[in-house]
Amino acid sequence: MIRANTDRVLRDLYHLRSIGTYRTGVHRPTLSAEDMQTRHWLAEQLQAIGHETTIDGIANVYGRALGDGPVVLSGSHIESQNHAGWLDGALGVIYALEAARAVAEAGIPGGVDVIAFADEEGHFTEASFLGSESFVGDVTEEMMDRSVCRSGRGRLRDLLAQAGLAGRPRLAIEPDRYKAFFEAHIEQGQTLESEGLQIGVVTSIVAIWQYRITFEGAQNHAGTTKMAIRRDAGKALMQLWQRIEEEFPKIVGPDSVWTVGRVTLDPGGPSIIPGGAEMIFQFRDADQQVLDRLKARLFALVEEAGRGPCACTIEIMGESKPAIMYEAPQAALIEAAKTYAPGKYLVMPSGAGHDAQVIAPLVPSAMMFVPSIGGISHHWTENTSDEDIALGAEVFVDAIGRVLSAD
């Protein structure tokens, strides 16, 4: 049995919050000076507990526990979204650091390898989760060459060079080394808060299936073109959207979500009937059967829409795989939650993507959530109470201790 030192956890999180502070949150985009400052700080903390520590060629920070015995891998990302919250990513890194310290101090066999992935927040192109995808071997040198910052800070290669990381090798996962991978994260939703709960044990990370749907009609004068002969691409888009909202509720799973986040009418003049229209549509679920069912219905609705006056085409932008969390480490989280937060935990899916979904196919993975106040994330007002942060650390560290000491 190992225990978290929750004062130390809060102290370290406050320290990270002091680097790149933006209002009550932080601004630490991947490979910014502030981001690199946190990575070097983390490396020092890991060295201080005797871990062999590296910042690799894509800015992943890795602290390797020396000595014999079972090993658990734990971590999250340390950079932030632009002008965003202080805990998104940092929480999971500090929990992992605390688990490594607690194990080292307890003198029990085995250890916790700690990793702070680079760019889970997607500041750079070519990959959704650049650091963890590099770690599992999914990022080629050519992808690195092409990758640029989405906010215009330049090429990945140039920013790596500025950070002093040019030419460093990139670390590769050793799947057989680990009994499990654990990641903690803020929930980024309101489920825990609205039910008065403190811990979420994640069953699965949803897949995101995203599509660009395009309509082609006839651009025309909005005054002189009679309704009967119009081929209004905007109206056709609206009608498909309406059909989706009509049909999806009949066939979704209990946790499915679907969203039209962007709509463009072309040319967009008030007195011009749109000749073109485009929508970005996505849905998320952790159940492959539900995903397949939704996709089939979506494509049928697109075909139905195309029988109207406008042509309708659909392009797949992404169809990620759902990641099912592994039973043994998940059970350890539940046992730990029963100890520290009896009646205050929930077994739940994750609606957001996380590095754990990249690691899950190679190492038995589990995730734990703490509540997000008001469900807010990706904004500087994101927050979690100190009490919930402390409780989360207790449960997380205890669960890792259980896995290390299990047969």
Add this chain to the structure above:
Amino acid sequence: MIRANTDRVLRDLYHLRSIGTYRTGVHRPTLSAEDMQTRHWLAEQLQAIGHETTIDGIANVYGRALGDGPVVLSGSHIESQNHAGWLDGALGVIYALEAARAVAEAGIPGGVDVIAFADEEGHFTEASFLGSESFVGDVTEEMMDRSVCRSGRGRLRDLLAQAGLAGRPRLAIEPDRYKAFFEAHIEQGQTLESEGLQIGVVTSIVAIWQYRITFEGAQNHAGTTKMAIRRDAGKALMQLWQRIEEEFPKIVGPDSVWTVGRVTLDPGGPSIIPGGAEMIFQFRDADQQVLDRLKARLFALVEEAGRGPCACTIEIMGESKPAIMYEAPQAALIEAAKTYAPGKYLVMPSGAGHDAQVIAPLVPSAMMFVPSIGGISHHWTENTSDEDIALGAEVFVDAIGRVLSAD
């Protein structure tokens, strides 16, 4: 009885097409060098037939018939939309010039004052029809001071100065001088063509009622926010749009048109539930009762939408008045059409706005259309057959002759 010289009409239109030629159309925005070239050319033609000719302080070209007898005012605009058609505006100016020439040559009493308005196409801010609104006294000096080019060519005042018009007085209409105002224009729609007709006699110019409808919901993560608690401003917009398309067909008039030309979701990220959404919605009709009925229904639907999870507000962007064409000049056009195009004319409303709607409250006004090939306008492929252009000139000039010779 006077007659148009249709060869001269075509020759003059081809000449205008040679100034600012763009592909098969023209690019002559208001106050561009090419626009000013056509205005000076027109002034010379009017001087040549003995008209007292002025280019005024807003670039309206005015040719005043000297001598005694009844006077008809006729004209249209001479500038083009950007990279647009050769006949939109120019046709009505050359028909008016031809009517003035025919009357002058026939030696009958009276005459035709010719006007080429500035900026009917709305290149400049502060007014929809800058030239004709100035002519009727609706444009103040302060509006002139504020007016800028919508395509970024600068301030109206500066461009007037470059054109050599700074400080010139602006002409004012003398309503009692004219028996009627006549404007010819391309139809900009497909009604005449699709029915195999050659002349449209306009009964009324529709009003355009335009609204900005705004939705306020809650911006949130598209993965972690459950469907039941979402306040999706985009979805609320779609649902109002759908309700409009459901309800409007039940209460519109036979010639009503309605259009959603622009939609914006805020912030527009694929993985973000829109917290805000905006649509520009307009409808057009010539019947005040229909307009009132549509507005009442629209506002009721907006109120209905606001009872959902998102706030919904509506802002009036414009509610112009429909312009009813005057019976006597309209009857002259019909008589002329019966003579030159028996069975080939249609009495019809205009779905587009025209300078005639600005003049109509002060002078008995009438408009005549010729067919647009494929209904195309505001594009360089806009066209009308030479045969239809010639026939239109015959009908138009004959109608003006009838009004001048009527008791």
